[in-house]
Amino acid sequence: MASTKASTIYDVAKVAGVSHQTVSRLLRGYAGIREETRARVLDAIKQLDYHPNITARNLRNGSTGxxxxxxxxxxxxxxxxxxxxxxxxxxxxxxxxxxxxxxxxxxxxxxxxxxxxxxxxxxxxxxxxxxxxxxxxxxxxxxxxxxxxxxxxxxxxxxxxxPNLEGARAAVQHLISLGRTQVAFIGAEPDTDFGAAALRLRGYRNALESAGIAYRHDLVIFDSEWERHSGASSMRALLDSGVPFDAVFCCNDALAIGALRTLLSAGLKVPGDVAIAGFDDTEDARFSFPSLTSVAPGxxxxxxxxxxxxxxxxxxxxxxxxxxxxxxxxxxxxxxxxxxxx
Amino acid sequence: MASTKASTIYDVAKVAGVSHQTVSRLLRGYAGIREETRARVLDAIKQLDYHPNITARNLRNGSTGxxxxxxxxxxxxxxxxxxxxxxxxxxxxxxxxxxxxxxxxxxxxxxxxxxxxxxxxxxxxxxxxxxxxxxxxxxxxxxxxxxxxxxxxxxxxxxxxxPNLEGARAAVQHLISLGRTQVAFIGAEPDTDFGAAALRLRGYRNALESAGIAYRHDLVIFDSEWERHSGASSMRALLDSGVPFDAVFCCNDALAIGALRTLLSAGLKVPGDVAIAGFDDTEDARFSFPSLTSVAPGxxxxxxxxxxxxxxxxxxxxxxxxxxxxxxxxxxxxxxxxxxxx
DNA sequence: CCCGAAGAGTTTATCGATAAAAAAAGCGAC
DNA sequence: GTCGCTTTTTTTATCGATAAACTCTTCGGG
The missing domain is CATH 3.40.50.2300 (Response regulator)
Structure with a gap:
């Protein structure tokens, strides 16, 4: 550490009565060292509490770990x-x-x-x-x-x-399996065909399709922030739009936590009136009330x-x-x- | 970076037609350099896109930043x-x-x-x-x-x-000011007189005292984990004990979030039946429902x-x-x- | 008895910077 | 023109490690 003068391989070498190179070799596991010499060096290392200087090693080796x-x-x-x-x-x-x-x-x-x-x-x-x-x-x-x-x-x-697409699809399929038919989606991003938002939206559509439910634009809320506060406002917007829905899939847990809060403070029952699922399985999802269903990536x-x-x-x-x-x-x-x- | 050969102070020196030391001095803001030389060096630096090697500097200086x-x-x-x-x-x-x-x-x-x-x-x-x-x-x-x-x-x-003591006292005073008289405390630690838990407990006792409320052991729950899951079980324990209470101060927000969850799932109203306050003002405190009153340290x-x-x-x-x-x-x-x- | 090879260590150079000492250049005065 | 002083620049040493080249024993074979 900076403040104390640490011992170097030269110090070790001097104590052991060998050259610094012998010490270096031993440290790097070089074979050709006599048993007796090795013992002397190891002893000196212990005695001086020697630790190699990482900075010097880095400089020489070009890598830092x-x-x-x-x-x-x-x-x-x-x-x-x-x-x-x-x-x-x-x-x-x-x-x-x-x-x-x-x-x-x-x-x-x-x-x-x-x-x-x-x-x-x-x-x-x-x-x-x-x-x-x-x-x-x-x-x-x-x-x-x-x-x-x-x-x-x-x-x-x-x-x-x-697994953006697969995870989202599984979550939405789960919502549908509960008998929900008007599943909203929060967290879409405008103008992208790639990226997590687009893939999760595709998973959502896949799930709807295989259940024979028509995709509806008015159930998809754009939100590229993916944070709690934005989830709260997105849900507010959805409620204000007057479009009826009985479930929501949120692109991540932060959105879901925010949306959940808005739902509850609007006096709605979760999952009674609206079921909600998120993505990420963060720890706060487990301790909200009600706790949050979520896609858990490894x-x-x-x-x-x-x-x-x-x-x-x-x-x-x-x-x-x-x-x-x-x-x-x-x-x-x-x-x-x-x-x-x- | 490891994979590409970056240019060194010597390269810059060669390009500028000076010695490496001149470059080094310029880099460290040394005054005595002729304007014309300085310009040549700066030019070379730009041309080679030179960045000093931090590892080398560290080795020499003995500090790493x-x-x-x-x-x-x-x-x-x-x-x-x-x-x-x-x-x-x-x-x-x-x-x-x-x-x-x-x-x-x-x-x-x-x-x-x-x-x-x-x-x-x-x-x-x-x-x-x-x-x-x-x-x-x-x-x-x-x-x-x-x-x-x-x-x-x-x-x-x-x-x-x-401000462990002061913050806790303020929170508990606030609870008392709402008319609550049976304020529980979650997060005490056994066997310590120092540390945050002890100080917060002292703040709690101070607040009770100045309100003329007697301190009661049965309202103090020990919990040294200070995590959400432990907060949940501590609250469970408090409820199971049958001791009536109308408010809780939790040593941190994690405990409070866990306790809140237990309260709500037990069918209690917050703050109707029980008011609850935490410590730390973490972001999840703002998005729980109900949102959590908390001591906000700077x-x-x-x-x-x-x-x-x-x-x-x-x-x-x-x-x-x-x-x-x-x-x-x-x-x-x-x-x-x-x-x-x- | 000398040569070559293998084994065990040592010496010297290097990584890329900074620091101190030495040298060169610039400049005014006599 | 050159002495002495300041300004500018170069040379040399150093940080603590690794790598390569080199030296010195020892030993077996011809």
Missing amino acids: MIALAIPDLRQPYFAELAQSVISAARDAGLTVFVETTDGNPERELAVLGGTQSQLVDGVLYIPKSIDADILTAQNIEFPIVLLGDRILDSQFDHVTL RDELARAAVGLLQRRIEEGGARGAREEIVSGYSLAIRESTVGAA | MIALAIPDLRQPYFAELAQSVISAARDAGLTVFVETTDGNPERELAVLGGTQSQLVDGVLYIPKSIDADILTAQNIEFPIVLLGDRILDSQFDHVTL RDELARAAVGLLQRRIEEGGARGAREEIVSGYSLAIRESTVGAA
């Missing part, structure tokens, strides 16, 4: 939980993570890619929010990067994403896959293999907001 | 929001943060202090959970460290904490203070000044769980 995690905002539970999973997965992989929050701000999202600290890390795990594929491609990125999360667009980059699995993929790319060095796309599995956590007593 | 944030678990909103504030504050201070999650596990909490990466950072911002002052003191820590958060114990270290202020203090300690080097203790301000966010219509 650190990855950056670019994430919009830890205040949102979905991101916080994802970050936690990534950090754990990275630790298991022997990497340390360096969290860079972007606020979903395009400028800051870009800054991460060119920023000062990008040289400190071996690669970047990127959870984009407002940046789209074209901008990203135009950046001419020449280091390992893996995109992660729901808002992944078709791009040249490796990415790890959620978050840890996702994080592990992303870290693993990034690590492979780092090891590959320049030689880039074909782009990879990993999609996690999912399950549907059914709770009170769809099958409650109320 | 990075701090570690040791935090139990990002999945808990309070920690996630605090982490977000710390990261922002650090960025403003020109530091980058390196998040280390400990799961509140004593072993891992200790590991952070001796761990490999501790040499990578200039200091540590430590949010302890299960570790106590004695253990920490015994660690013989010889680098800058600042303790942060609610669970700060009396110790030899600098720390930045919340989280950003807290984070800024902690980062600032740590930075000062880092700059001081070994020469340690007197221990500092900073307590943030607070306000009470009054919401539906105490003054709702229901």
Whole structure:
């Protein structure tokens, strides 16, 4: 650490009566060292409480064992939980993570890619929010990067994403199976055919279709913020529109929590009057009242896959293999907001 | 970045036709450089898109511009929001943060202090959970460290904490001002006179006293987890005990959210039958239904203070000044769980 | 008895920056 | 024109590790 003078391999070497190189070799598991010498060096290491200086090693080796995690905002539970999973997965992989929050701000999202600290890390795990594929491609990125999360667009980059379509379809099918026929959708995004919103909307339509229910524009609410407050206003808008509905699928749990709040404060019963389901299975979904039915992507699995993929790319060095796309599995956590007593 | 050969100070020097030292000096804002030379160097820097190698600089300077944030678990909103504030504050201070999650596990909490990466950072911002002052003191820590958060114990270290007693007192006074007289307390911890739980309990007792209400053991529920699930079971326990109560103060919002859920699913009206207040003012408190009255510590202020203090300690080097203790301000966010219509 | 190969260590160069010392250039005064 | 002083620039050493090249034993074979 900065404030104390730590011992170096030279100190160890001096104590052990060998050259620094012998120490270095031993540390890196080099075979040709006599048993007696090895013992002396190990002894010196213990005696001096020597720890290799990572910075020096990094400088020499050119790699740091650190990855950056670019994430919009830890205040949102979905991101916080994802970050936690990534950090754990990275630790298991022997990497340390360096969290860079972007606020979903395009400028800051870009800054991460060119920023000062990008040289400190071996690669970047990127959870984009407002940046789209074209901008990203135009950046001419020449280091390992893996995109992660729901808002992944078709791009040249490796990415790890959620079963958007399938998950949404399963949730909506569940709502329909309860006898609901007027299922609203909150969280559509205008003007995109790609991305999580579009895929989840497609899953919703798929489910309607297979149940023989006609798709209706007036049940689809646009909302590209996907936060609690926007979910609350979107639901307000839906209620104000006067269009009758008996269920809602929200693109994520934050929207659902906000929508749920609006429903309850409007005096409606959930799930009596309106059943509601979300996506992400964040922890707050389990403790709302009624608790929230939600699509649960394998978050840890996702994080592990992303870290693993990034690590492979780092090891590959320049030689880039074909782009990879990993999609996690999912399950549907059914709770009170769809099958409650109320 | 690892995969591409970045240009160095020597490359810049060659292009500009000067020595590397001239470049270095210019970069560090040294005055004695002729205008014409300066222009040539700046030109070369731009031309080569040169960025200084941080690792090399760190090795030479002995400092890294990075701090570690040791935090139990990002999945808990309070920690996630605090982490977000710390990261922002650090960025403003020109530091980058390196998040280390400990799961509140004593072993891992200790590991952070001796761990490999501790040499990578200039200091540590430590949010302890299960570790106590004695253990920490015994660690013989010889680098800058600042303790942060609610669970700060009396110790030899600098720390930045919340107005535990005052905040709790204000919340309970508010409950009493609504005419509630049987105010329960969830989140007490056995066997401690220090720490947030004890201080908040004292605040609770203060409020009762000044209102002339007798303190009653049967209204105080022990809970040292302070999580949603434990809040739910603590409330369950309180209800099962049969002790009548018309208000609850919970030591944090997570407990309150869990308790709220139990109350509502037991068919009680909030705040009609029971008013409830929490502590932390996390975002989920604002979107529960009813929304949750909560003590709002100045989280950003807290984070800024902690980062600032740590930075000062880092700059001081070994020469340690007197221990500092900073307590943030607070306000009470009054919401539906105490003054709702229901 | 000398040569070559293998084994065990040591010396020297390097990563890319900063710091200190040394050298060169510029400039006014005598 | 050159001495001395300041300004500007270059040279050399250093941070703590790794990599490559080199030295010194030891030992077996011809």
